Amino acid sequence: MDLSFPQYSEDGQQLILRARAVAAEALKEKVRHDGSPFIGHPDAVARIVSDEIGLPAECVAAVYLHEGSRMGGLELNPREWDESIVTMVDGLNKISTINPKDTRLEAENYKKLIIQYSRDPRVTVLKLSDRLEVMRSLKIFPRANRERKILETLMLYIPLAHQLGLYNMKREMEDTYLSYAEPEQYRLITNKLKATERDREKLMAEFIEPLKSKLDAAGIHYKLKIRTKAAYSIWCKMVKQKVPFEGVFDVFAIRFIIDCDGEDHKLEKELCWKVFGFVTEEYEQDTKRLRDWVTNPKPNGYESLHITVKNRDGAYVEVQIRTRRMDDVAENGFASHWSYKGIKREASLDTWLTSVRYALEHPGSEGTEDLPQPPSREIFVFTPTGELRILPAGATVLDFAFGIHTNIGARCVGAKVNGKAVSIREKLATGDSVEILTSRNQHPTQDWLGWVVSSKARSKVKQALAAQEQSRAADGRELLERRLKNWKLDFPDAMVTEFRNKFGYSSLTAFYAAIGEGVLDVNTVKDFILSEAERHAASVEAAEVAQTSAKAARHYDSKDDILVLNAKDVKGIDYKMSKCCNPVFGDDVFGFVTRTDGIKIHRITCPNAARLLELYPYRIQKVRWAETPSSGSFQVGLRILADEESASGRLLEVIGQFKASIRSFTVTENPRNGTWEMNIKLSVPSNLELDKVVSQVRALKHVVKVTRN
Numbered sequence: 112m113d114l115s116f117p118q119y120s121e122d123g124q125q126l127i128l129r130a131r132a133v134a135a136e137a138l139k140e141k142v143r144h145d146g147s148p149f150i151g152h153p154d155a156v157a158r159i160v161s162d163e164i165g166l167p168a169e170c171v172a173a174v175y176l177h178e179g180s181r182m183g184g185l186e187l188n189p190r191e192w193d194e195s196i197v198t199m200v201d202g203l204n205k206i207s208t209i210n211p212k213d214t215r216l217e218a219e220n221y222k223k224l225i226i227q228y229s230r231d232p233r234v235t236v237l238k239l240s241d242r243l244e245v246m247r248s249l250k251i252f253p254r255a256n257r258e259r260k261i262l263e264t265l266m267l268y269i270p271l272a273h274q275l276g277l278y279n280m281k282r283e284m285e286d287t288y289l290s291y292a293e294p295e296q297y298r299l300i301t302n303k304l305k306a307t308e309r310d311r312e313k314l315m316a317e318f319i320e321p322l323k324s325k326l327d328a329a330g331i332h333y334k335l336k337i338r339t340k341a342a343y344s345i346w347c348k349m350v351k352q353k354v355p356f357e358g359v360f361d362v363f364a365i366r367f368i369i370d371c372d373g374e375d376h377k378l379e380k381e382l383c384w385k386v387f388g389f390v391t392e393e394y395e396q397d398t399k400r401l402r403d404w405v406t407n408p409k410p411n412g413y414e415s416l417h418i419t420v421k422n423r424d425g426a427y428v429e430v431q432i433r434t435r436r437m438d439d440v441a442e443n444g445f446a447s448h449w450s451y452k453g454i455k456r457e458a459s460l461d462t463w464l465t466s467v468r469y470a471l472e473h474p475g476s477e478g479t480e481d482l483p484q485p486p487s488r489e490i491f492v493f494t495p496t497g498e499l500r501i502l503p504a505g506a507t508v509l510d511f512a513f514g515i516h517t518n519i520g521a522r523c524v525g526a527k528v529n530g531k532a533v534s535i536r537e538k539l540a541t542g543d544s545v546e547i548l549t550s551r552n553q554h555p556t557q558d559w560l561g562w563v564v565s566s567k568a569r570s571k572v573k574q575a576l577a578a579q580e581q582s583r584a585a586d587g588r589e590l591l592e593r594r595l596k597n598w599k600l601d602f603p604d605a606m607v608t609e610f611r612n613k614f615g616y617s618s619l620t621a622f623y624a625a626i627g628e629g630v631l632d633v634n635t636v637k638d639f640i641l642s643e644a645e646r647h648a649a650s651v652e653a654a655e656v657a658q659t660s661a662k663a664a665r666h667y668d669s670k671d672d673i674l675v676l677n678a679k680d681v682k683g684i685d686y687k688m689s690k691c692c693n694p695v696f697g698d699d700v701f702g703f704v705t706r707t708d709g710i711k712i713h714r715i716t717c718p719n720a721a722r723l724l725e726l727y728p729y730r731i732q733k734v735r736w737a738e739t740p741s742s743g744s745f746q747v748g749l750r751i752l753a754d755e756e757s758a759s760g761r762l763l764e765v766i767g768q769f770k771a772s773i774r775s776f777t778v779t780e781n782p783r784n785g786t787w788e789m790n791i792k793l794s795v796p797s798n799l800e801l802d803k804v805v806s807q808v809r810a811l812k813h814v815v816k817v818t819r820n
Contacts, residue, residue, distance in 0.1 A: 114154070116161055116171065123168030127157070130172035130196075137183025145251040152244060153178040159240040164277070170233055173199035174241070181207050195231060202234035203241075205542060210497055220499055222267055224491040227541050235271060242268045243280055246287045261288050285343035293346065300342040303356050311339070311363050318365060318394075318428060325389045331382060336366040360400075360419055361429040371434045379434045380405050383416050386432045394420035397427070405433075492543045502539065505564045509535045512547045513568035520568060521575050522549040536562045554579065566783065584620045587627030594633050600640050605726050610639050686710035688745065692717035693820065695745040697798035702732030710734075744794045746774065747801060748820030751789040751808060756780070758813040759789055765807045771795045786815065 114131070116124050134153060141149035156178075157171045176192070177200045179185035189197050205228040209221060229235045246264060249257050265288050272281035290297040315337055326333065340348075340362050348359045356362075369382050383405050390396075402417035416432040492500050492511060502510050508528070512535075513520030523535050527546040539545065555575040563569050595602055607619070614631075616622040625631035686702065692714040694700050699715040703723050710732055713720055724731060751762065759778055766773060774792035781788060795801045801819075809817050 116168070118161065119168045126168050127171045127175070130175040131157075133185065134175035134179035134183070137179040137185040139183075141182050143248075143251055144253065144256075147251075149178075149182060152248075155244045155247070156237075156241050159243055160237060163279075164236065164240065166233060166236065169193060169196050170199065170237060172196055173203065174237060176200045177203040177207075177237075180204060198231045199234050199237065202228050202230055203237060206234070206238050208542075220491070220501055222271060223489065223501070224499065224541070225267070225271065227489070227491055236275065236277070239268055239272050239275070239277060239280060243284060246284050249287065249291060257291065261291050264288055265292075282341045282343075286341055289343045289346055296346055296349075297342055300345050300356060304339065304342070304345075304362075311337075314363070314422070314426060314428065315365065318422060321393050322389055325393075326386070329385060329389075331386065332370040333386070334368045334370075336368060338364045338366060340364075360427045364429040364431060366431040366438075367433070368438050369432070369434045371436070374436060379436065382434065383432050387416050387418065390418065390420060390430055390432075394422055394428075396420045405437075490539055490541045490543075492539050492541070492545055495544060495546045503564050506539055507535065507562055507564070508533060508537045508539065508545065508547070509559060509563050509572075510565040510568045511539060511545050512549075513563070513571050514565065515547065517571050519547055519549060520571055521555055522551065522553045524548050524550045524553050535559075580620055580624045583627035584623035585627070587623035587625065587631075591623070591626055591633055591636065594637070598637060600637065602636070602640060605722075606640065610636065613639075686712060689713045689717065691719055693745065693747045695747050695795060695798040695801055696736055700734055700736075702734045703727070704730040704732060744772075744796055747793050747795055749791045749793065749805070749808070750818045750820055751791070751814060752816040753787045753789065753813045754785065754815055755813040756787045758787070758811060761811055762789065762791075762808060762814070765811065766791070766793070766804055768807070769804050770800045771804050790820070 114128070116127055119127070131150075131153075135150050138149045138153075143149055143152060153175050156174050160166050160174055161168075161171050172192075173196050176185070176187060176196065180187055180200060181204055187197060187200060206225055209224060225238065226235060229238075242264060245260060249260065252260065264284055269281055269284050269288070272278075272284065286297070289300075315335075319335065340359070345356065345359055345362055348354075348361075349356065352358065367386050369379075369386065371379050371382055397419045400417070400419040402415075404413055404415050404417070408414045414433060414437040418430050418432075419427055420430060421427055488504055490502050490504055490506060492502060492506075494500065494515070500511065500514055502514060508526040509520060509523060511526070512523040525532060525534055525548045526537065527533070527548065528537060528539065528543050530544075532548075555572050557576065559572045560569060560576075563572060591602075607622070611617075611619070611622050614635075616625065622631075626633060626636075686709050688694050689703075689711045694712050694714045700712050701715060701720070701724075702710040702712055705711055712734060713723070751758075753759070753762075756778065759776075763773070763776070772794045774794055775790075776792075777790045779788045779790075780786075793801070793804070795804070805817055805819070808814060
């Protein structure tokens with residue numbers, strides 16, 4: 112094999128020869144499956160990297176040093192080689208350790224792992240070059256190895272080559288795959304392509320001939336590209352559409368690339384449609400196959416007119432019409448074939464892969480240290496059996512344990528990471544092999560919530576803590592009920608609520624759990640029940656109620672003890688609108704006599720209504736609204752749940768159409784379920800106007816739920 116690399120400088124050639132000499136020495140005892148020296152593999156990969164892709168000499172050197180360290184046990188001395196070379200070799204070595212358990216199921220995850228290992232973006236390209244050489248040498252591999260390699264190539268490396276824009280490499284790997292996976296179909300397609308080659312050339316000449324004069328007369332300057340689909344792409348269409356070779360319309364395509372100086376988009380569109388008009392005047396078009404991405408470009412920026420026409424002999428031809436700018440964007444920009452087929456990509460990954468394309472197109476650029484690095488939102492770790500698990504960056508041993516199974520997570524006491532014992536709080540890194548250690552005596556604690564980052568682990572820890580609290584609460588309730596029975600004391604629900612409020616227990620479960628855990632002494636409850644203040648509360652309260660009721664009596668307009676409400680009197684000292692439910696003129700309401708604030712008006716649907724009606728019936732006052740609303744207004748709160756933040760703009764427009772003024776407006780995002788909660792304080796004259804607002808808000812797009820606070 113020719114070992115010269117004349118395209119590089121003298122220093123570059125010396126670097127490559129030095130790296131090859133080191134690798135050759137490390138690999139001198141190694142052979143390939145056909146018995147040939149193993150050094151032939153990196154020699155062939157080096158040729159692909161240098162001659163076919165055009166990467167710099169450092170990348171060629173990295174190919175040799177990678178194979179020397181991977182197969183020959185070569186230990187790389189960082190002081191003897193440039194830092195970028197060491198980084199690339201390290202990435203290639205890590206990728207070579209990947210052993211997919213089930214490539215079909217885990218393809219996307221393994222592709223992400225390859226990119227994670229590629230701290231220098233050129234590493235992915237070097238790995239693709241390595242795989243291309245393997246595909247070219249498939250015949251030397253045993254059958255089992257060959258089948259595994261072609262499947263890995265299809266699921267992992269062909270999509271990566273496509274995503275990087277290495278279309279020639281992608282096409283060759285695809286056709287090689289087809290030749291081994293479906294040899295009969297491959298021979299059928301390639302033979303038919305050869306047999307019809309002259310027909311296509313003739314068809315091309317006949318197609319363009321009647322259009323030349325029209326295009327020249329219109330002053331349109333253009334270039335034609337003739338594209339024949341790859342065998343693999345034709346086979347995919349045959350399978351998907353269930354048609355023979357002859358049924359694939361776009362085996363042969365003609366592309367008009369129109370010259371248009373500057374970036375006058377309006378002129379570009381006019382020229383494209385002019386050419387379209389000439390083509391459809393001359394040939395019958397299939398209107399069902401018209402794709403207009405000139406008037407309405409795709410979100411990724413792709414612009415082109417696609418039509419299928421039938422010539423006078425009845426042959427179908429796909430025609431694509433675009434300008435030079437459009438063609439450049441389609442070939443080199445965001446509208447690569449991968450993207451416009453509708454496959455979603457993460458924005459960060461797309462940005463990083465774009466930087467790889469830049470590195471390929473600018474081989475003379477200064478290094479890669481300023482290029483974007485691989486996305487770091489995920490880490491990739493393995494079980495002891497080699498199963499791949501994906502976790503968020505910063506994940507700990509606990510996250511990994513809960514990712515395996517809830518019971519394993521709940522009993523986790525530590526782990527062995529790469530054979531070394533670590534605690535449950537140890538943070539993991541991509542490539543770690545993790546073996547979880549468990550104990551039957553282990554149980555989650557509140558501290559665990561600060562040691563996990565994955566939503567699954569956090570949810571499972573909270574569930575476990577809640578279950579523990581429920582168990583302690585059951586014990587505490589049983590203990591309290593037994594003691595109350597012995598003391599012959601009653602502890603009604605109203606008194607329980609007052610006790611909880613006084614001692615700061617947010618729920619009954621927390622109250623009973625505190626007793627069950629021993630944090631709250633049951634004698635404290637006993638003292639509360641027997642306290643002097645509570646035993647005399649009823650008489651004091653009765654006096655206060657009588658005084659307040661007498662004060663409010665002057666507002667009664669009949670002998671039925673009914674208090675008439677009018678909006679203009681809302682701010683009076685005798686009665687007030689309750690802030691817990693914000694009644695509005697026209698709502699069904701009742702009055703509640705308080706100790707110090709006079710009568711408070713509640714909606715009948717108020718969250719506190721049931722408790723007040725049941726526990727304090729002697730303090731309930733019948734009320735009704737005046738027959739007509741006054742010029743006053745009422746404060747009311749609305750809670751709106753939406754699945755897009757953009758709903759807020761339309762929401763404010765709708766409210767502005769009614770007799771309602773906005774007092775306050777807040778928007779809170781819930782990243783867990785991807786929703787936005789909007790809380791609005793409104794001022795409205797009556798519930799009739801409020802109902803109109805609520806009805807229109809509920810009808811808005813992206814609004815999921817509307818409730819009144």
